[in-house]
Amino acid sequence: MSYVTEEEYTSLGYETIENLETQLARSSMQINIMCYGRIDGRGFENLNDHQKKLIREAVCAHAEFCNTYKDYLNSPLQSFSISKTSINFGDIGVLINGIRTDKTVYEYLRGTGLMCRVI
Template sequence: MSYVDKTYYKDSFGGTIIQDDHIEQKLERSSDQIDTITYNRINSKGFDNLTDFQKDKIRKAVCIHADFIEQYGDYINMPLNGFSAGSVSVNFNSKTFNGVSTTQEVLNYLNQTGLTCRRI
């Protein structure tokens, strides 16, 4: 189950990175990984039972993470986190939380929901 649909991604979030024929797939994969980051608390509580504030932050996190997957999917699971060639150096600066590589922005949104705390 995806917490965001194509309409939300394009109209409300203003997403333009994911091609139309891949949007639903990327949003569902992103939602699955957001569930992993939040210890499946969204799923267990039921998305509709969350506060409007939590839903808003989760939707934004799903969209940002879906864009991240689309842009950097080939590099997410690489054993290298960077490389250098002459004077050019490239580093991949993702964060790993609960086994999922994502951006700090996604984690910031999810942390605001209170669903990523290990003590709950």
């Protein structure tokens, strides 16, 4: 299940990516994990309009991030060096509950109030 439709994704200004429906479903699942399962726990439809809007934005931004960095996110290497040049993939985005995402996604989710560990 996805919190965002393909039409909503493009209406928010994102360009269509390959396997968009699958990517939106995967991103929705990962966004729920980042929120400690509270989105599905409460039911997406039971959230207020502000929370729904931020979650939809977060899903779209996360799908875009995953599409942009898919080659690096699925790489078994954390870093590598050649001569005096080195690349560290751990510096890409932020890590939330074991899922790497964009800082923008983190900011959207913080605004929902669903990421607080004390709830």
